[in-house]
Amino acid sequence: MTAEYDVAVIGLGAMGSAALAFLSARGVKTIGIDAYFPAHALSSSHGDSRLIRLGYFEDPSYVPLLRRAYQNWRALEARLRSDILTITGVLQIGAPDSKIVTGTRASCAMHGLAHEVLDKAETARRFPAFQLDSDDIAVLDPQGGYLRPEAAVMGYIKLAAEDGAVLHFGERVSAIEPDDGGVTILSAAGRYRARKVIVATGSWIAELAPTLKAHAVPIRQVVAWYQPRDGFATEPHRMPCFLRDEGSDGSYFGFPAIGGDGVKVGRHAHFREPIDPNQPNPVVNDADTALLDGFIAKRVPAAAGLRVNAVTCRYTMLPSEDFLLDFLPGNSNVVVASPCSGHGFKFTSVVGEILADLALDGGTALPTDAFTFAAMDRFIESRKAA
Numbered sequence: 101m102t103a104e105y106d107v108a109v110i111g112l113g114a115m116g117s118a119a120l121a122f123l124s125a126r127g128v129k130t131i132g133i134d135a136y137f138p139a140h141a142l143s144s145s146h147g148d149s150r151l152i153r154l155g156y157f158e159d160p161s162y163v164p165l166l167r168r169a170y171q172n173w174r175a176l177e178a179r180l181r182s183d184i185l186t187i188t189g190v191l192q193i194g195a196p197d198s199k200i201v202t203g204t205r206a207s208c209a210m211h212g213l214a215h216e217v218l219d220k221a222e223t224a225r226r227f228p229a230f231q232l233d234s235d236d237i238a239v240l241d242p243q244g245g246y247l248r249p250e251a252a253v254m255g256y257i258k259l260a261a262e263d264g265a266v267l268h269f270g271e272r273v274s275a276i277e278p279d280d281g282g283v284t285i286l287s288a289a290g291r292y293r294a295r296k297v298i299v300a301t302g303s304w305i306a307e308l309a310p311t312l313k314a315h316a317v318p319i320r321q322v323v324a325w326y327q328p329r330d331g332f333a334t335e336p337h338r339m340p341c342f343l344r345d346e347g348s349d350g351s352y353f354g355f356p357a358i359g360g361d362g363v364k365v366g367r368h369a370h371f372r373e374p375i376d377p378n379q380p381n382p383v384v385n386d387a388d389t390a391l392l393d394g395f396i397a398k399r400v401p402a403a404a405g406l407r408v409n410a411v412t413c414r415y416t417m418l419p420s421e422d423f424l425l426d427f428l429p430g431n432s433n434v435v436v437a438s439p440c441s442g443h444g445f446k447f448t449s450v451v452g453e454i455l456a457d458l459a460l461d462g463g464t465a466l467p468t469d470a471f472t473f474a475a476m477d478r479f480i481e482s483r484k485a486a
């Protein structure tokens with residue numbers, strides 16, 4: 101007999117686990133299925149830490165979603181009785197006319213957000229871990245900090261289970277077959293029916309949503325950890341998390357010494373190398389470590405001790421580097437969630453709520469107009485025209 105559910109969530113990384121928890125909390129019959137086990141190394145949701153910040157340089161329109169995300173992270177912590185979000189501040193460093201600096205200031209101005217603008221001397225006095233060029237400035241977002249991704253994913257799965265969700269791990273979904281009454285879900289282990297399906301399969305998204313094949317591109321991302329040279333300067337209460345705009349060399353991100361491995365850094369999108377999600381992550385090579393070693397020695401000298409770890413992870417990039425949270429075109433029973441582009445984790449707690457709204461109510465009051473297939477198509481058309 102085919103088991104039947106109100107909603108099935110395929111993929112239990114960050115977004116799927118949160119969606120499953122929000123759905124289950126609303127009392128509907130749910131199943132969550134993942135090909136592996138939670139927060140595994142081929143997912144995009146592992147590696148100890150993820151940045152969160154409120155003065156969003158990418159676009160001020162994200163700020164209302166971020167406010168909701170902060171509320172929902174605190175609600176998750178309260179229910180789990182466990183720390184997920186730690187405030188350290190986020191320092192956003194670069195030339196005064198750089199994108200990160202101007203974008204953060206614009207977001208803060210538009211939404212009246214608390215922030216401080218520091219010159220090189222003031223940054224050195226307060227945050228001695230960092231080395232700025234003479235003309236650089238640093239914008240401190242005091243609401244910024246970091247999230248613990250593994251704890252968040254595990255936490256959402258735990259809450260979903262407590263609220264009655266059925267969980268299947270180590271089971272790969274091979275196909276979804278939507279029809280007018282719902283969706284049939286096929287895997288090697290079974291066949292299920294659900295009224296609605298949420299596809300949140302990260303770097304594999306195009307396998308179950310082939311319309312995204314040309315647009316959702318998994319790329320390789322590398323991060324490395326360094327033992328500090330100066331343990332005082334790199335402690336979380338003396339060193340905020342940071343973003344650093346290097347102009348044509350891209351942007352870098354990093355965290356203070358949170359755990360035993362020390363200070364973690366990466367360059368956003370790294371070398372933008374596409375990967376096959378069905379192959380193991382390519383190993384870290386000399387070009388990867390040379391890039392990150394060079395950055396830390398120049399920009400965060402207090403942290404530039406022994407490199408003790410470096411790993412490959414995955415981003416899934418959309419053309420606009422925005423998110424996609426929408427029904428599959430032509431089928432209101434399938435919701436597709438591709439909120440990565442390398443900056444989605446902080447939104448997990450609000451994306452879960454949005455996905456549950458879409459599946460159960462057919463829409464959401466939260467602002468998602470920028471994250472539809474129509475918005476993605478408009479962006480692609482405008483790029484072609486330009």
Ligand SMILES: Cc1cc2nc3c(=O)[nH]c(=O)nc-3n(C[C@H](O)[C@H](O)[C@H](O)COP(=O)(O)OP(=O)(O)OC[C@H]3O[C@@H](n4cnc5c(N)ncnc54)[C@H](O)[C@@H]3O)c2cc1C
Nearest residue numbers: 111113114115135144145151273301302440443444445446
């Ligand atoms: C190194 C790195 C640093 C980052 N830094 C930040 C940051 O500082 N701040 C921030 O906000 N964001 C950051 N991001 C982005 C953020 O982590 C991602 O947006 C987010 O983790 C994506 O989660 P997801 O649920 O979409 O994908 P995943 O976590 O990859 O989950 C997808 C899940 O789907 C499962 N799956 C796939 N196919 C199937 C199938 N056919 N059947 C069943 N299950 C399937 C997989 O096993 C996996 O568990 C970073 C990402 C990386 C990689």
